[in-house]
Structures are given as C-alpha cells and as structure tokens.
Amino acid sequence: xxxxxxxxxxxxxxxxxxxxxxxxxxxxxxxxxxxxxxxxxxxxxxxxxxxxxxxxxxxxxxxxxxxxxxxxxxxxxxxxxxxxxxxxxxxxxxxxxxxxxxxxxxxxxxxxxxxxxxxxxxxxxxxxxxxxxxxxxxxxxxxxxxxxxxxxxxxxxxxxxxxxxxxxxxxxxxxxxxxxxxxxxxxxxxxxxxxxxxxxxxxxxxxxxxxxxxxxxxxxxxxxxxxxxxxxxxxxxxxxxxxxxxxxxxxxxxxxxxxxxxxxxxxxxxxxxxx
Amino acid sequence: xxxxxxxxxxxxxxxxxxxxxxxxxxxxxxxxxxxxxxxxxxxxxxxxxxxxxxxxxxxxxxxxxxxxxxxxxxxxxxxxxxxxxxxxxxxxxxxxxxxxxxxxxxxxxxxxxxxxxxxxxxxxxxxxxxxxxxxxxxxxxxxxxxxxxxxxxxxxxxxxxxxxxxxxxxxxxxxxxxxxxxxxxxxxxxxxxxxxxxxxxxxxxxxxxxxxxxxxxxxxxxxxxxxxxxxxxxxxxxxxxxxxxxxxxxxxxxxxxx
Numbered sequence: 295x296x297x298x299x300x301x302x303x304x305x306x307x308x309x310x311x312x313x314x315x316x317x318x319x320x321x322x323x324x325x326x327x328x329x330x331x332x333x334x335x336x337x338x339x340x341x342x343x344x345x346x347x348x349x350x351x352x353x354x355x356x357x358x359x360x361x362x363x364x365x366x367x368x369x370x371x372x373x374x375x376x377x378x379x380x381x382x383x384x385x386x387x388x389x390x391x392x393x394x395x396x397x398x399x400x401x402x403x404x405x406x407x408x409x410x411x412x413x414x415x416x417x418x419x420x421x422x423x424x425x426x427x428x429x430x431x432x433x434x435x436x437x438x439x440x441x442x443x444x445x446x447x448x449x450x451x452x453x454x455x456x457x458x459x460x461x462x463x464x465x466x467x468x469x470x471x472x473x474x475x476x477x478x479x480x481x482x483x484x485x486x487x488x489x490x491x492x493x494x495x496x497x498x499x500x501x502x503x504x505x506x507x508x509x510x511x512x513x514x515x516x517x518x519x520x521x522x523x524x525x526x527x528x529x530x531x532x533x534x535x536x537x538x539x540x541x542x543x544x545x546x547x548x549x550x551x552x553x554x555x556x557x558x559x560x561x562x563x564x565x566x567x568x569x
Numbered sequence: 570x571x572x573x574x575x576x577x578x579x580x581x582x583x584x585x586x587x588x589x590x591x592x593x594x595x596x597x598x599x600x601x602x603x604x605x606x607x608x609x610x611x612x613x614x615x616x617x618x619x620x621x622x623x624x625x626x627x628x629x630x631x632x633x634x635x636x637x638x639x640x641x642x643x644x645x646x647x648x649x650x651x652x653x654x655x656x657x658x659x660x661x662x663x664x665x666x667x668x669x670x671x672x673x674x675x676x677x678x679x680x681x682x683x684x685x686x687x688x689x690x691x692x693x694x695x696x697x698x699x700x701x702x703x704x705x706x707x708x709x710x711x712x713x714x715x716x717x718x719x720x721x722x723x724x725x726x727x728x729x730x731x732x733x734x735x736x737x738x739x740x741x742x743x744x745x746x747x748x749x750x751x752x753x754x755x756x757x758x759x760x761x762x763x764x765x766x767x768x769x770x771x772x773x774x775x776x777x778x779x780x781x782x783x784x785x786x787x788x789x790x791x792x793x794x795x796x797x798x799x800x801x802x803x804x805x806x807x808x809x810x811x812x813x814x815x816x817x818x819x820x821x822x823x824x825x826x827x
Contacts, residue, residue, distance in 0.1 A: 392698050393691040400683050433685045 295321070305417040316414050316421050319443035323425035326369035328459050328492040329356060331427040332452035332466065332485055333438040334476045337509030338429030340367040341485040343456075343492055344502055357506050361386040362513035363396045364430035365506050369456035370443075371423035378422060382406060399430025403439040403447045411445030425455045429508060436509060454488060461491040478509060479525075482517070486525050498526055604708035608660035610634055612645045613784040614746030615656040615715045616774045618758055619724045619739045620767035623795035624717030626656050627771040629779075630804055631786035638786055646792045648799035650675045652720040653689040654792055655696075658743040659712035659731065667710060670699065689718025689725040693735070701733025713743040719796050742774070745782040750774035764793070776807050 300306050301314035308314060327345040331338065344353035357367045358379040364386060368375030385405055389397035406426070413419040426441040440455065441447045451470045454462035465488050473481065485505060490498040500523035508514035610632045617626040632640030645664070646656040649671050657664040674695060678687045687695075693716040703709050709731045717726045727737040740754040753774050762770065768791060779785045787809065792801040 392695055393687070394694040395688070395691045398683065398685040400685070401681060432683075 303417060304414055304420060313414060313444075316444045319421035319423050320425075322423035323370040323443065323455055324457060324459075326372070326424075326456045327356070328454060328456035328462060328489070329367040329369045329425075329427055330452075330454040330459075330462050330466075330485055330488045330492075331367060331429050331438045331440075331450070332470075332473055332481060332488070333429060333436045333450075334473050334478070334481050335435050337478050337481055337507060337512070338365070338431075338436045338438055339481050339485040339505065339507050340365050340427060340429050341489050341503055341505045342367050342369075343489060344504055357504055357516070358383075359506075359514045360402070360428075360430070361390070361396060363508060364399050364402065364428065365508050365514045366429070367427040367506075369425050369427075369459075374422045375424040375426065378406065378409075378424065378426060381409065382428075396431070398432030399428060399437050399439070400432050402430070403428050403441055406441050407445050407447040410441065410443060414443075414445055427453060427455060431508070431510060452484075452488075454492070456492075458492040458494060461494065462488040465491045478507065478512075482507060483525055483529065486522065487529065498530070499523075500526060604706075605660070605663070605711055608663075608711040610640065610661045611711075611784070612643060612658045612661055612664070613782055614742055614744045614750065614778055615645065615658050615713075616742045616746045616750045616754075616771055616778075617656065617715050617717050617726055617740065618754060618762070618767060618770065619717075619726050619760075620762040620764065622764065623719040623724050623793065624654065624726050625764075625767045625771055626654055626715060626717055626792045626794075627775050627789060628656055628658075628792075629775070629786050629789045631784065631788070632661050633784045636783075638784070641786055641788060642804075644790065644801070646790060646801060648794075648801070649692055649716075649718075650678065650687050651798065652686065652794075653692045653716060653718035654794040654799050655692075656715040656717075656743075656792070657712045660710070663710040663712050667696070667699070667712065667714070671696075688720035689716055689727070690720075692716055692718070693725070693727040693729065693737075697729050697733060697735040700729050700731060700735075704732045715741055715743060718794055722796060745778060745785075746774070749777050749781055753777065772807060776809065779807060779809065 295317065298308070298314065300308035301318070304313060304315035327343045329340070329342040331340045340357050342356045346353040354372050356369070356372065357365060359365055360379065360382045366379055366382060382402060385402055386397045410422055413421045421443040423443060425443065428439045428441060430437060438450045438453065439447050440450055440453050451473055452466040454466060469484055473484070482505065486503065489503045493502065500519045503522065505517045505522055506514060507517060612632060613629065615626060615628045617624060626646055628645045630641060630643050631638055632643040643661060645658065646654060647668060649655050655671070657667070671692065675687065696714055696716060700710060711731050713731060714729045719725070725737065726739065726741055727735065728741045729735045740751065740758050742750045757770055771791060775789055779787055787806045788804050789807065790802050790804050792799065
C-alpha cells in the first residue's frame with residue numbers, strides 16, 4: 295500500500311470504495327507477534343509467541359481471561375488490546391450478575407465488533423489497532439472468533455494472526471479437519487506445533503510460548519511451563535528421529551518459510567508500539 | 570410546580586427553588602403520586618410444585634379491589650419465552666408492567682437468533698434485579714412472583730418478593746399460600762410426582778385456600794410447564810362441602826342478636 299490523498303481521515307472514502315485508515319489499522323495487526331487459536335467441539339486453545347522488546351525486559355501479556363468460559367488472544371497494539379479486554383470483562387460480568395448465567399461468546403463478539411465499527415465512522419476517532427482471537431463457550435459448544443479492526447468478525451475452526459502467521463495457517467489448514475473431534479491433549483499439541491511454525495527454525499522452548507485452554511467443564515486457565523515443555527518433548531524427540539529420513543513434515547515446513555521470504559524480510563523490524 | 574422565592578433585602582436579589590428530580594428517593598408530596606404506596610387491584614395466592622416432568626402451578630382468577638371481589642377473569646399465570654412460566658400475586662397492573670419488561674427481554678433474546686435462549690434461571694435472576702432495584706428507589710412493583718420452568722431436562726422453581734427476596738425450592742407459594750398450602754406440601758410433596766398426583770396435591774391446597782382465604786374465588790387454572798412447553802388449563806371450579814356438622818347452626822352454643 296502506498297500513501298495517497300484519501301488516506302488521512304478514517305471518514306474519507308477512496309474512489310475505489312476503500313477506507314485506507316481501516317486497512318492501515320489491519321496492517322498493525324500483521325506487525326504484532328503471532329497469536330493462534332484452535333477449537334474442537336468442546337475445547338478452545340489459544341497460544342501465542344512471547345516476544346520481549348529486549349533481553350532486559352519481560353514479554354508482554356497477549357492472552358487474557360475474560361470469564362471462566364471466555365478467553366482472548368491479541369495481536370497488534372497491545373494497549374488497544376488491553377482496553378478491549380477490559381470492555382469484554384465488563385460485559386461478561388454484567389451479564390453474569392443480571393442473569394446468573396455465562397454470556398454466550400457469540401453475543402460478546404457482536405458487541406465487540408459493533409464497538410470497533412463505531413471507530414471507523416467518527417472523524418475524531420481512530421480504529422483499534424488490534425486483532426482479537428476470542429475463544430469461548432455457549433449453549434452449542436466451543437467457538438473461536440476473530441475480531442478485526444474493521445468491525446468485522448468471523449468464526450473459525452482454527453486461525454492465526456500477527457507476523458509469520460501464514461506459516462501457522464498453512465499448518466492449520468492441513469490439520470483442521472481433525473480438530474472437531476480431537477481430544478484436549480491433541481488440540482494443545484496442535485496449537486504448540488502451530489506456534490513452532492511461526493518461529494521458523496528457532497528452537498521451540500516452553501519459555502517462548504504461552505498456551506491457554508478452556509472447555510466444557512474446564513474453566514479458562516494457562517498451562518504452566520512444565521506442561522508445555524512435556525508436550526514439546528513428545529514431538530521434538532520424534533522430529534530428531536525423522537531428521538535423517540527427510541520426512542514429509544520437514545519438507546513442507548521448509549516450503550512455508552520460503553513462501554514467506556518476501557514478507558519475512560519486511561517484518562524484521564518490529565515497531566516499538568506493537569508486540 | 571410550586572416555586573419558593575425569597576427576597577434578600579440586604580443584597581436585593583431573588584432566589585427561586587424548584588423541586589427537581591435529582592435522584593433523591595424521598596420526595597415532596599407531589600412526587601409521591603408518582604410512586605407506589607399501596608396496591609389497588611390485587612391477586613391472591615399462587616401455589617407451585619416441581620413434579621416428574623417439570624413444574625405445576627395453580628392460581629385462581631380473581632382480582633380484588635380492596636374487600637370487593639371485583640374482577641373474576643384475571644389470568645395470573647403467563648408463559649415467558651420457550652422455557653418459563655410466571656405467576657404473580659399482588660398488584661395486577663404491576664404484573665402487567667412486568668410482562669411488558671419480559672416481553673422486551675424475550676424479543677431481544679429471540680432477535681439474536683443464535684441458538685441461545687433465556688432459561689428460567691436467567692429470567693428469575695433478571696426479575697430479582699428488577700424487583701430489588703425498584704425497592705431501593707422506594708418505588709416497588711407490588712408483587713410476589715413465582716417463576717417455574719424446564720430447560721435441558723432440568724426443572725427450576727423460584728420466587729421473588731416485592732422487596733427483592735429471592736430463592737428456589739421444590740415447592741413455593743405466595744401470600745396466604747405460605748401459611749395454608751406450604752404445610753400441606755411439606756408433608757405430602759415428594760420428588761417425581763406424577764402429573765395426576767401433582768394436580769391432586771395442588772387442588773388440595775387450593776381447596777383449603779378457597780375455604781379460608783376470603784380473597785379467593787372458586788374459579789381456578791392449573792398451568793404445567795415441561796420440556797415441550799407451557800399449557801394453561803381452562804378455568805374450572807373445585808367441589809366444596811359446606812355441610813360439616815359443626816358449621817350447621819354455628820351459634821347453637823352461644824346465641825346472640827348479632
């Protein structure tokens with residue numbers, strides 16, 4: 295995208311019917327570090343890469359508990375993400391208080407999307423620069439949604455957002471058909487494997503990722519380092535064994551980064567605001 | 570609007586004060602006419618029990634105007650959404666207002682069209698919030714509400730009073746029903762009552778109320794709610810017996826001129 299005379303205001307249309315400021319906001323999501331979500335009929339797993347500004351600092355929190363039955367992972371301007379998480383927590387608790395019943399996640403994401411839309415239609419506002427992967431339960435089971443700065447939302451079986459998310463998406467596209475009936479453990483394994491795809495060759499360690507789970511009968515919680523490392527150990531060992539055979543998985547993993555080569559170079563510098 | 574004004578001779582200016590609604594709950598005499606002080610047209614007891622397939626609820630069709638039994642065709646039980654049944658005693662106009670609130674609630678719930686629906690627990694809690702908040706503003710809805718329902722195979726029966734006291738139980742009653750019907754239910758209710766036994770039990774309670782509650786009339790309805798939905802029966806009367814020996818010539822032992 296190049297600068298043009300229609301991109302100053304969010305309330306200015308381009309002659310081709312585009313709102314550039316909204317599209318630029320979606321670019322901010324692509325700059326943030328990766329977040330991944332996948333779901334089965336009864337569980338949702340949200341995982342993200344822990345990137346710290348520097349070796350001296352700690353990594354930013356990108357996954358938030360909204361309620362016992364809803365969690366959200368963000369990518370983009372984390373400050374905007376925190377504010378929206380606070381809004382979601384507020385909606386969830388108000389519903390809980392009035393009806394003594396959990397807010398269905400499908401209704402929460404609509405509220406969230408409508409809130410984001412407002413910022414695309416006021417000249418004195420700017421769109422939220424964060425993408426949200428919202429995972430939660432309602433009467434029909436587990437759901438995963440992606441909320442966009444544009445005010446759109448989509449339901450997914452599995453999705454990844456942020457930088458180098460294409461690698462994770464390619465992996466998820468291969469595997470998503472098995473997610474519906476997958477066990478909780480398999481779902482967690484697939485999430486961590488998807489995170490590994492975004493690291494592009496960097497060794498996967500439990501300190502590099504955050505994983506959270508929620509499901510029917512299982513309130514939202516984070517997995518501790520030990521548990522994550524155990525899962526990593528199960529497939530890292532297998533990968534070592536396959537090294538000599540030049541297995542199918544390896545070849546595809548090599549192909550994915552190659553496709554991303556052009557985009558990857560541009561992503562080297564992570565702008566200070568986003569993580 | 571009454572206006573008070575005073576002229577301060579020293580400074581020579583006029584001060585006007587007008588009572589405005591600034592959120593204070595205690596108001597002047599005029600504002601009193603805008604909040605509930607006492608009920609006018611009232612319904613008497615509701616009795617409800619859980620049974621095998623759901624919940625059974627009984628009420629008569631009377632609307633009293635003080636001591637006059639003025640209205641004899643008031644339906645005091647209504648279906649709410651797919652899963653709930655609401656019965657009310659107390660001020661009938663306040664009950665109608667509550668039905669309007671719930672109508673809006675159910676409408677918005679249906680408009681989502683997303684496979685989620687309000688169950689009896691949600692409706693009961695919503696009503697508790699409404700009743701309690703009105704009580705805090707010293708402007709209550711003068712009702713005691715009974716909320717019963719079935720959702721996903723689970724029966725629910727609860728009650729909310731005009732001051733926001735709220736609870737669930739296997740059998741509930743309002744007004745006189747608490748004193749006359751509940752003792753019977755405590756002795757004779759048990760889990761998994763059949764429909765016939767449940768109706769018999771409710772009729773037993775309603776008969777006692779008919780004999781002893783002077784605001785009761787002999788025209789009642791029984792409503793049932795199960796997983797399939799709500800059915801409210803046609804109005805009917807209970808058989809009564811007035812020939813107990815003790816009530817024949819009641820003043821036999823102490824005759825008087827009045």
